[in-house]
Amino acid sequence: MSSTQVVHEEISPASLVDAMFAFRKTAAMKAAIEFDLFTKFGGQARTAKMLASDLDCAERGVRILCDFLVVSGFLTKSGESYALTPSSQAFLDRRSPAYMGAAIDFLASPQMMSLFLENPAAFVRNGGSVGLANVAPDNPIWVKFARAMGSFTGPSAKALASDVATWPKLPSKVLDIAAGPGAFGIEIAKVAPSARVVAIDWKPVLAVTEENATKAGVAERFNFRPGSAFEVDWGSGYDLILLPNFLHHFDREGCVTLLKKARASLVPEGRVAVVEFVPNEDRVSPEFPAAFAMVMLATTPNGDAYTGRELAEMAKSAGFRVVATKPLSPSPASLIFLE
Structure with missing residues (x-):
C-alpha cells in the first residue's frame, strides 16, 4: 500500500457496545443450558409458547431468550417458530455425542x-x-x-x-x-x-x-x-x-x-x-x-x-x-x- 492510499473503515460504536454488553451472551447461554432449551427442540421447530410449556417458564421470558439466541446466532426464526442451527444441534443438544453445554458450569462459575x-x-x-x-x-x-x-x-x-x-x-x-x-x-x-x-x-x-x-x-x-x-x-x-x-x-x-x-x-x-x-x-x-x-x-x-x-x-x-x-x-x- 502506498503512503497516499487510505484504508476506509466504517466508524461505528457497535464493537464497543458488544464488548461492554458481552455478559448478555453468557447469561443467555447459562439460562438456556440450565433449562436444557436446545435439547427440548427435539430436532423440530418450536414456538415460544410450546417451549414455555415444556420448560414451565413464562412465555414472555422464553420468547425474549429465544429472540436473543437468534440474534446471537444460536437459533433461527421463521414466523413465530424457532429452530436450532447446525452448530447448536451438534454442540448444545444433550443427545449429541459432541455436546459441550456442561462447560458453562466451569466457564461461567461464580469464581x-x-x-x-x-x-x-x-x-x-x-x-x-x-x-x-x-x-x-x-x-x-x-x-x-x-x-x-x-x-x-x-x-x-x-x-x-x-x-x-x-x-x-x-x-x-x-x-x-x-x-x-x-x-x-x-x-x-x-x-x-x-x-x-x-x-x-x-x-x-x-x-x-x-x-x-x-x-x-x-x-x-x-x-x-x-x-x-x-x-x-x-x-x-x-x-x-x-x-x-x-x-x-x-x-x-x-x-x-x-x-x-x-x-x-x-x-x-x-x-x-x-x-x-x-x-x-x-x-x-x-x-x-x-x-x-x-x-x-x-x-x-x-x-x-x-x-x-x-x-x-x-x-x-x-x-x-x-x-x-x-x-x-x-x-x-x-x-x-x-x-
Missing part, C-alpha cells in the same frame, strides 16, 4: 466470573492475578472443571490418541499430569490396551478422574497420585507423559521445571505430549489461542499463552532435542511432541 469482572484493572496493573487465584493448592474450582469440561477437552484427547495409535510401538506406561476429567489418559488407554496410566491431580479431582475411567472401562489400569505436580514423585520409566492444557498456568521458569521433571521420568525413547493454545508470533492470531492469554492474565499470577518459539525454547532448556508441533483439529489447540 471464574469474579476473577474476570470484580477488578480487572487490578490483574492488568499487577501483570497477573492478585494472589494465586486458580493455581492455589487444592482449589475446588478444578473439581468443577473436571465435572464440566470433559466434553470440552474430549475432542483434543481423541485426536491425540488417534496420533498415538499410529505409533509402531504403543506406550505401556503413561503419566497424565493434571489429569482433571481424565480424558487424555482414558483415550490413550483405549488405543493402547496394555498401557497402565498414572494420573496426578488434587485428591478431590482424582475422584472425578476415577469415575470417568470407570465409566470408560479402563479404571483397573489407572493408578492415582494426589498432590501438586511440582511436589509429587512422578516415578520413572514412562513411554509417554501427557501435559495437556497445563503449562500455560505458569511462568517460563515453572514450565522448564515441569519439563525437566518430565524428561527425567521418561525412558530413553519416551515422549512428552504437550497440548496448548499456541498463538502466532504476532500474539493476535489465530483468534482463540491469542485471546487465551487474557484468561491466564485474569486467573493465574504468571500464566500465558506461549508461542511455538517460546515452547520450543523451554523444551530445549529442559534438555529435549526434538520439538514437533502440529494442529490438534478440530480443537483450536496444538499438539507438541517432545523427545
